[in-house]
Amino acid sequence: GLYHAHVYQLNEAGDTLELVSGAGEIGDQMVAEGRSIPLTAEQSLVASAARDKKGTIVNDVTADPNFLPHPLLPETKAELAVPMLAGGKVIGVLDVQASGMRHFDQDDVEVLTTLASQAAVALQNAEQYAEVYRLGQIVQTSRDGLMIADLRGNIQFANQSLAEMHGFKDASEMIGKPMAIMHTEEQFRSEVVPLISGDPNEINDFVGELDHVRQDGSIFPTQMTGQVLRSNEGVPYALAAGIQDITARKQAEAAREAVLAETQLQYEISQKLNTAT
DSSP: OOSEEEEEEEOTTSSEEEEEEESHHHHHHHHHTTOEEETTOSSOHHHHHHHHTSOEEESOGGGOTTOOOOTTOTTOOEEEEEEEEETTEEEEEEEEEESSTTOOOHHHHHHHHHHHHHHHHHHHHHHHHHHHHHHHHHHHHOSSEEEEEOTTSBEEEEOHHHHHHTTOSSGGGGTTSBGGGGBOHHHIIIIIHHHHSSOGGGOOOEEEEEEEEOTTSOEEEEEEEEEEEEOTTSOEEEEEEEEEEOHHHHHHHHHHHHHHHHHHHHHHHHHHHHHHO
């Protein structure tokens, strides 16, 4: 029995309500035109509901100076706007309109407030899932090796780049294995063990070069950045590391040093010849 219904979402800056969905073709048109309402707008029930965090009823819009009309909705006579709240935070506003006066009462406010809160939680969960998925895609497609291990040094997460870097076909093959599989025995004992042993509260972040080992036993140089993951209370619970294969860089440095050494040798020979003559 409603004339129209639409949803506004508060933007990331928290200063504008943007229309993200509307009923029917009219709703689609309003979304397409990029309709938005500043949170500070005085002539808007939608903005008022968001600011006050409570449902707002106007049962005769012609007599209310705060009603914001729209040319695509000429038959609106009554309006109810309720905030979409998740954890006390305004996510957006659910706005419904009727073509008859005195259409809404307090029961409608309570029902739509519950519905709006459920929609807000669903929207927030969807956004969080999308963000986690996006970050997951970045992690999995990163050219750098990425790893998370528990405080005992057992690998809990590895991306595909890390697996291929160490000669594994799939990252799942590394899960549950000790970090020692990525290092020479000597270096693991001298460089890595001190980082993960002793009092967990004394574990420090690490940046430096370490030799890593592939499954075929070949050794390659890496740049490793290790970070301790801590809870909100500051208690360490895991280790995260980013690992780069710097073989190409080392080869370039060696080639450059060889050229410099050869140049220096040629210079010294030239100087000696000049002195001899």
